[in-house]
Amino acid sequence: MPPLYSYLCNSEKCVSDYQLLSMKLLVCISKAPDTTSRIAFTDGDKRFDESGVQFIVNPYDEWYALVRAIELVEAQGGSVTTITVGDATCDPIIRKALAIGASDAVRIDANPTDSSQVARLISNYANDKSYDIIFAGKEAIDYNSSAVPAMIAECMDLPYVALATSIDVDGDVSTLNCESTGGTNNVSVNGAFVLSATKGMSEQRIPNMRGIMSARTKPLTVVEASEVIATTEVSKFTLPPAKGDCVMVEADNAADLVRLLREEAKII
Amino acid sequence: MSVLVYIQTQDGKATKAGLEVASFAKNMNVGDVTALVPGTLSGDGGLGSVGVSKVLHFSEGVTDNAQLSKLTQAAAQSADASTIVFSGNNDGNSIAPRVAIAMNVGYVSGVTRLPEGKTFTRSVFSGKATAAVNVMSDVCVISITPNSYGIKSDTGEASVETFSADIGVQRIVLNGFTPTSSDGSVPLPEAERVVSAGRGLKGPENWGIVEDLARALGATTACSRPVGDMGWRPHHEHVGQTGLTIRPDLYIACGISGAIQHLAGVNQSKVIVVINTDPEAPFFKAADYGIIGDVFEVLPKLTEAIKSL
Numbered sequence: 001m002p003p004l005y006s007y008l009c010n011s012e013k014c015v016s017d018y019q020l021l022s023m024k025l026l027v028c029i030s031k032a033p034d035t036t037s038r039i040a041f042t043d044g045d046k047r048f049d050e051s052g053v054q055f056i057v058n059p060y061d062e063w064y065a066l067v068r069a070i071e072l073v074e075a076q077g078g079s080v081t082t083i084t085v086g087d088a089t090c091d092p093i094i095r096k097a098l099a100i101g102a103s104d105a106v107r108i109d110a111n112p113t114d115s116s117q118v119a120r121l122i123s124n125y126a127n128d129k130s131y132d133i134i135f136a137g138k139e140a141i142d143y144n145s146s147a148v149p150a151m152i153a154e155c156m157d158l159p160y161v162a163l164a165t166s167i168d169v170d171g172d173v174s175t176l177n178c179e180s181t182g183g184t185n186n187v188s189v190n191g192a193f194v195l196s197a198t199k200g201m202s203e204q205r206i207p208n209m210r211g212i213m214s215a216r217t218k219p220l221t222v223v224e225a226s227e228v229i230a231t232t233e234v235s236k237f238t239l240p241p242a243k244g245d246c247v248m249v250e251a252d253n254a255a256d257l258v259r260l261l262r263e264e265a266k267i268i
Numbered sequence: 269m270s271v272l273v274y275i276q277t278q279d280g281k282a283t284k285a286g287l288e289v290a291s292f293a294k295n296m297n298v299g300d301v302t303a304l305v306p307g308t309l310s311g312d313g314g315l316g317s318v319g320v321s322k323v324l325h326f327s328e329g330v331t332d333n334a335q336l337s338k339l340t341q342a343a344a345q346s347a348d349a350s351t352i353v354f355s356g357n358n359d360g361n362s363i364a365p366r367v368a369i370a371m372n373v374g375y376v377s378g379v380t381r382l383p384e385g386k387t388f389t390r391s392v393f394s395g396k397a398t399a400a401v402n403v404m405s406d407v408c409v410i411s412i413t414p415n416s417y418g419i420k421s422d423t424g425e426a427s428v429e430t431f432s433a434d435i436g437v438q439r440i441v442l443n444g445f446t447p448t449s450s451d452g453s454v455p456l457p458e459a460e461r462v463v464s465a466g467r468g469l470k471g472p473e474n475w476g477i478v479e480d481l482a483r484a485l486g487a488t489t490a491c492s493r494p495v496g497d498m499g500w501r502p503h504h505e506h507v508g509q510t511g512l513t514i515r516p517d518l519y520i521a522c523g524i525s526g527a528i529q530h531l532a533g534v535n536q537s538k539v540i541v542v543i544n545t546d547p548e549a550p551f552f553k554a555a556d557y558g559i560i561g562d563v564f565e566v567l568p569k570l571t572e573a574i575k576s577l
Contacts, residue, residue, distance in 0.1 A: 141393075147361075157334075159332065175443070186444045231375070233402050243556075247558070251565065
């Protein structure tokens with residue numbers, strides 16, 4: 001019997017079987033302002049003011065979704081493609097995802113204004129590409145909607161596993177732990193599905209020099225956006241009122257704090 | 269015109285999150301409130317007392333969010349609902365966006381107060397700003413941030429109807445469920461009072477004083493990220509960026525310096541109390557009440573003072 005490698009390479013049928021076995025993963029990546037960014041608005045308080053803001057890969061997309069997808073492919077073979085909806089200002093964070101270990105990247109050239117637009121654009125792109133699993137972070141740290149992955153699942157009529165903290169893939173069957181209300185669910189899915197990832201999936205990875213160098217030449221395909229209409233719009237952003245001074249209580253006088261919480265704050 | 273609310277039950281009664289969602293829907297004042305209840309239900313589940321006029325009961329237990337989405341759409345059609353309201357908990361957040369896409373209508377998540385017309389207020393940038401969001405479709409789907417509105421009693425009784433619908437096939441198999449809290453305390457996202465501790469506690473063996481205070485207050489315990497990462501406390505207690513975002517009425521932070529990532533998860537709390545030995549701890553700037561002192565001395569005294577109320 002010939003070695004497995006040549007067997008796979010010499011038979012057309014077996015090559016396609018091999019491709020069926022190797023995973024094809026899609027990871028949704030969005031840019032988000034660094035946690036320490038000053039939050040300010042422009043355009044009559046209708047738009048986030050991006051001037052001077054340092055952008056990062058949304059941490060849930062990077063630390064949990066992307067890194068776990070890369071780990072699965074490293075262990076079992078296959079490819080990790082990242083997908084981003086945004087303009088060219090997203091390219092640096094996409095290159096970072098490639099440096100961490102994604103195989104290639106797609107950017108849909110659009111400036112979406114709500115979650116449903118993002119989800120429909122990604123779904124329209126992914127629909128005929130037969131990805132095995134679509135990963136996303138549980139939420140973006142800018143708009144905090146936690147909506148895009150569930151919406152992609154609905155657009156593509158796929159099962160959706162929310163808040164996954166672990167995933168193991170065995171052939172067509174994926175088994176996951178995920179946070180549910182008041183506990184953890186263990187679930188199985190057969191075939192393609194969408195997941196949102198949260199803490200526990202994997203550890204943060206710092207790209208090494210080789211990764212950074214190779215990211216420069218990995219394919220980043222920019223595709224034109226399909227026409228999708230938003231169903232909501234932000235009419236105004238508002239910053240919260242400045243917090244009043246902290247009322248200090250002496251360490252020896254815990255009873256005084258309890259009195260303030262009861263009589264002043266009326267909270268206990 | 270009516271409002272449809274998606275309600276979860278425990279032992280046949282609407283959960284706290286469910287009662288809050290129903291109260292919110294009633295006080296939107298746009299029409300009768302119809303509740304969709306999948307799973308077990310006894311009587312009206314306590315929903316009449318928060319203003320629900322009709323309960324649609326789907327008796328099968330369903331866990332697949334695609335099926336629950338189909339069920340909600342069928343109920344919305346039956347009730348002729350113009351607004352569909354979910355709790356913004358883990359389950360609501362996985363069903364509501366599906367419903368909005370399937371019905372091709374606008375979705376606003378994390379709503380924190382009653383709307384003005386079809387303009388909803390939600391928190392954005394991890395609590396550092398709020399956004400007023402207009403829904404442009406006739407029908408809208410929203411989710412409410414748990415513990416942001418509260419439960420408002422109403423008088424009345426809800427009629428209960430058995431509801432059935434074609435919800436398609438189950439594609440996600442639930443193999444098992446492990447509850448996070450075994451002591452019966454309220455889950456963190458719904459908790460009205462939270463006592464949270466950080467590295468200032470010096471080690472997991474010292475958590476007794478935190479738990480004592482939490483017990484005296486009827487509070488749920490939480491922790492900072494380093495504490496979760498070092499395995500002093502379970503990960504599900506971690507609040508902050510990359511952990512849970514909570515909005516309790518009272519948040520007591522013990523031995524937590526208040527890094528910006530931690531604040532992102534708790535800054536929407538109504539009252540924040542900070543206890544720290546370091547007067548320069550950044551958390552004091554975000555606090556309503558502060559004590560500069562050693563948690564090992566302050567917490568037992570605080571617990572005693574609460575107990576003697």
